[in-house]
Amino acid sequence: MEYIIKNGIVFDPLNKVDGEQMDICIKDGVIVESVSEDAKVIDASGCVVMPGGIDSHTHIAGPKVNTGRLMRPEDSYKDLYLKRGLKPGTGFSIPTTYKTGYEYCEMGYTTAIEAAMPPLKAKHVHDEFVDTPQIDKGALTLFGNNWMVMRYLKEKDYELCAAYVAWVLKTVRGFAIKIVNPGGTEAWGWGRNVHGLDDPTPYFGITGREIVRGLGIVNEMLGLPHSIHVHPNDLGHPGNWKTTIETMDCVKDIEPKPKYGERETTYYNAHVQFHSYGGTSWKDFVSKGVEIAEYVNKVDHVVVDVGQITLDETTTMTADGPMEYDLHMSTGNKWANCDVELETGSGVVPFYYSPKGPVYSVQWAIGLDIFLNTDPSKVLLATDHPNGGPFTRFSRIIAWLMSKKYRDYWLNEKVHKWARTRSSVGDNDKEYTMYEIAQITRANQAKVLGLSLERGHLGVGAIADIAIYDIGPEEKDPKVIERAFRYAKYTFKNGEIVVKDGNIVKEVFGDTLYVDVKIDETLEKELMKDLEEVFKKDYTVQMENYKVPEYLANNWKVIQIDNSEIS
Amino acid sequence: MEIILTLREDITVPVELDALLPEKMQDMDVEEIKNIEVPQGRTTVKVGEIFDVKVIESDIPKMTIKNSSIKLKRVGEGMTTGEIVIEGDVGMHVGAEMKGGRIVVNGNADNWAGQGMKGGELIIKGNAGNYIGSAYRGGYKGMSGGLIVVEGNAGHEIGEHIVGGMIHIKGNVGYFVGIHAKGGIIRIDGDVPGRLGAEMIKGAIVVNGKVSEVLPSFKYEGIVENPVIKIKKKDEGTKIEGVYHLFTGDYVNNKPKGQLYISVASNPHLG
Numbered sequence: 082m083e084y085i086i087k088n089g090i091v092f093d094p095l096n097k098v099d100g101e102q103m104d105i106c107i108k109d110g111v112i113v114e115s116v117s118e119d120a121k122v123i124d125a126s127g128c129v130v131m132p133g134g135i136d137s138h139t140h141i142a143g144p145k146v147n148t149g150r151l152m153r154p155e156d157s158y159k160d161l162y163l164k165r166g167l168k169p170g171t172g173f174s175i176p177t178t179y180k181t182g183y184e185y186c187e188m189g190y191t192t193a194i195e196a197a198m199p200p201l202k203a204k205h206v207h208d209e210f211v212d213t214p215q216i217d218k219g220a221l222t223l224f225g226n227n228w229m230v231m232r233y234l235k236e237k238d239y240e241l242c243a244a245y246v247a248w249v250l251k252t253v254r255g256f257a258i259k260i261v262n263p264g265g266t267e268a269w270g271w272g273r274n275v276h277g278l279d280d281p282t283p284y285f286g287i288t289g290r291e292i293v294r295g296l297g298i299v300n301e302m303l304g305l306p307h308s309i310h311v312h313p314n315d316l317g318h319p320g321n322w323k324t325t326i327e328t329m330d331c332v333k334d335i336e337p338k339p340k341y342g343e344r345e346t347t348y349y350n351a352h353v354q355f356h357s358y359g360g361t362s363w364k365d366f367v368s369k370g371v372e373i374a375e376y377v378n379k380v381d382h383v384v385v386d387v388g389q390i391t392l393d394e395t396t397t398m399t400a401d402g403p404m405e406y407d408l409h410m411s412t413g414n415k416w417a418n419c420d421v422e423l424e425t426g427s428g429v430v431p432f433y434y435s436p437k438g439p440v441y442s443v444q445w446a447i448g449l450d451i452f453l454n455t456d457p458s459k460v461l462l463a464t465d466h467p468n469g470g471p472f473t474r475f476s477r478i479i480a481w482l483m484s485k486k487y488r489d490y491w492l493n494e495k496v497h498k499w500a501r502t503r504s505s506v507g508d509n510d511k512e513y514t515m516y517e518i519a520q521i522t523r524a525n526q527a528k529v530l531g532l533s534l535e536r537g538h539l540g541v542g543a544i545a546d547i548a549i550y551d552i553g554p555e556e557k558d559p560k561v562i563e564r565a566f567r568y569a570k571y572t573f574k575n576g577e578i579v580v581k582d583g584n585i586v587k588e589v590f591g592d593t594l595y596v597d598v599k600i601d602e603t604l605e606k607e608l609m610k611d612l613e614e615v616f617k618k619d620y621t622v623q624m625e626n627y628k629v630p631e632y633l634a635n636n637w638k639v640i641q642i643d644n645s646e647i648s
Numbered sequence: 649m650e651i652i653l654t655l656r657e658d659i660t661v662p663v664e665l666d667a668l669l670p671e672k673m674q675d676m677d678v679e680e681i682k683n684i685e686v687p688q689g690r691t692t693v694k695v696g697e698i699f700d701v702k703v704i705e706s707d708i709p710k711m712t713i714k715n716s717s718i719k720l721k722r723v724g725e726g727m728t729t730g731e732i733v734i735e736g737d738v739g740m741h742v743g744a745e746m747k748g749g750r751i752v753v754n755g756n757a758d759n760w761a762g763q764g765m766k767g768g769e770l771i772i773k774g775n776a777g778n779y780i781g782s783a784y785r786g787g788y789k790g791m792s793g794g795l796i797v798v799e800g801n802a803g804h805e806i807g808e809h810i811v812g813g814m815i816h817i818k819g820n821v822g823y824f825v826g827i828h829a830k831g832g833i834i835r836i837d838g839d840v841p842g843r844l845g846a847e848m849i850k851g852a853i854v855v856n857g858k859v860s861e862v863l864p865s866f867k868y869e870g871i872v873e874n875p876v877i878k879i880k881k882k883d884e885g886t887k888i889e890g891v892y893h894l895f896t897g898d899y900v901n902n903k904p905k906g907q908l909y910i911s912v913a914s915n916p917h918l919g
Contacts, residue, residue: 155787413901414788
């Protein structure tokens with residue numbers, strides 16, 4: 082099928098296209114130089130054209146998301162998706178699989194990365210991916226509290242650790258290394274937590290610093306497309322901004338060596354809003370968003386996603402088990418948690434970020450502080466869905482960023498006065514341009530995930546994932562912005578029209594991305610000896626049960642990396 | 649305008665009537681009302697297929713359901729003004745999410761009456777089921793305003809997660825009255841088998857009948873006469889007549905402010 086998108090105003094930061102009126106040609110699912118006269122013409126005059134959106138940090142599949150759905154019938158009953166010809170769905174903060182796919186696509190998003198997959202529960206994650214239509218998916222795999230990783234890193238055996246990481250990624254079909262509260266989730270298994278980067282975890286005696294640095298080294302040894310994806314220690318505690326900067330700083334000497342993609346950074350800090358808290362308690366809690374932004378601007382090895390609070394009722398879920406327990410104890414809300422043998426843990430707690438709450442208002446302002454002060458090429462838009470708020474609020478965040486007036490309206494009319502007095506959002510006049518919005522929702526994500534060769538841009542050869550928004554490039558009315566980015570005029574997935582005027586018109590099934598690194602055979606044999614022993618002694622499953630079978634995807638998209646020189 | 653709906657014959661598959669609010673039907677004529685589609689089981693049915701519809705003059709938006717059945721669900725759900733009179737029994741969720749107006753049930757009501765109610769009045773002349781004025785399943789905010797009166801008996805978990813408003817049951821009730829209460833007042837004129845106020849944080853429960861036992865996590869505060877119940881600081885207070893044992897709790901929570909007033913005359917074994 083051939084299409085030509087005519088007269089759109091194109092924003093494509095990876096190719097430095099800033100609001101140029103041009104035509105985009107599509108043939109057989111990719112973007113091409115020109116098409117024949119039979120091509121279908123899509124009139125995009127007066128509309129903004131961008132590459133398909135990418136969410137690099139979201140929780141949309143797997144056991145903890147499903148637990149959230151089970152424990153929150155009340156989240157389902159007021160948000161129904163009943164469109165004809167499509168699968169119905171429910172859920173506001175934790176939508177069912179089909180609803181997730183449809184709603185991402187309605188917003189012009191075409192790729193989403195599940196941010197926490199416990200290797201042992203990988204089958205569940207992939208099983209839900211199969212039922213998540215419209216978007217391409219990938220899963221960050223949890224390694225930060227893995228017994229094998231901690232054991233090898235304690236012995237400083239980076240080669241075997243690399244071999245293990247490669248084996249897990251291949252076996253459970255994971256996309257990248259995720260680290261959550263390094264050492265802390267393991268400590269939670271002993272009823273404790275770690276409180277800083279140099280606090281040793283019980284039994285293993287390894288610190289967060291050793292885990293983050295070690296996995297950083299391993300990541301570059303393997304040449305993975307994405308960098309280490311880190312949720313540092315101390316999430317959500319006043320005064321944690323120092324730990325955050327320390328964590329970012331501890332990997333600054335590691336060189337990026339991706340063997341796939343064009344990544345230039347070695348460290349991805351997830352939902353940095355939750356890690357930019359000043360003060361010593363909730364009473365003298367202040368924003369340190371500006372300080373974090375200054376650090377990020379100064380260095381070359383870091384990118385951050387914000388994890389913006391949207392001030393909604395939502396469901397928090399993370400592999401940071403002890404933190405969820407704290408949340409449950411402080412709110413009295415229902416709580417579920419899980420220990421994943423030898424690998425990680427998790428917790429789920431519903432949460433209401435009331436705009437009237439002083440602390441929540443400051444949290445909201447911190448996210449904006451980071452957005453407004455960080456170099457737009459180093460910051461990414463995400464809500465850490467559903468932790469900061471549901472992904473369907475992206476368009477509202479875009480409206481906040483593009484309109485100072487809208488921000489001030491919220492600041493003065495809607496939220497608690499702490500947001501004004503304890504952050505610098507009110508003093509900041511920055512308004513994001515359409516180009517910068519394209520950077521923080523598409524280009525930066527594609528680049529840092531190592532997918533910028535074929536995604537996140539509109540150059541010739543790219544996958545034809547395209548969003549067309551019914552909005553002028555100079556539009557300032559927040560209502561118009563919010564509406565336009567919530568319901569795309571058109572979304573193309575692999576060169577097909579899947580959304581028209583905000584409605585899903587075609588159901589397609591996306592690919593599942595994973596990374597397969599080939600490593601040296603003798604090294605792998607050595608690893609297998611250790612692994613067999615661990616499976617026999619400690620796991621409740623056999624190694625064969627661990628594998629994610631071939632059929633658990635609509636289509637696998639494997640990124641092959643040959644790295645047999647590690648020995 | 650008053651709309652009179654008469655159920656022609658008893659139905660077996662339940663019908664959901666949340667689309668039939670008197671305020672919404674004010675500008676409709678009989679034919680339009682007959683053509684409104686309502687869910688019945690997994691299909692839909694037109695109002696005219698199961699009801700005889702008649703319209704007469706009235707000062708307020710009003711709807712009367714005659715020959716009503718327990719298979720009619722969600723009557724008056726989300727209502728904001730006007731009046732609904734039900735002759736006979738009514739099914740689940742009557743007056744759920746109601747914000748204003750008045751519903752009178754001249755018969756019995758099934759479970760979940762007045763669920764999540766925010767305002768208005770719901771009067772049930774017969775008996776009622778479980779979960780009166782409760783939260784939605786899994787939710788943590790029940791009835792927040794308005795008045796529910798049940799003249800007969802009621803079931804279990806009355807006022808689950810209640811945050812405001814008043815529930816008055818004139819008969820007996822089941823277990824767990826006011827479980828998880830965070831406000832509001834529940835008055836029971838009849839007997840309570842026990843476990844009242846479990847995990848309550850705030851609010852008050854008044855019992856004039858017999859209470860077989862009070863949870864051990866409540867603290868006995870002594871005997872009070874003609875107390876004035878205050879829930880919030882600025883509250884003027886609700887005056888009740890009588891002599892009561894006062895308990896506070898539930899001390900499974902931190903700093904609870906829940907109050908239990910239990911009649912001394914009916915409960916000589918307490919205190």
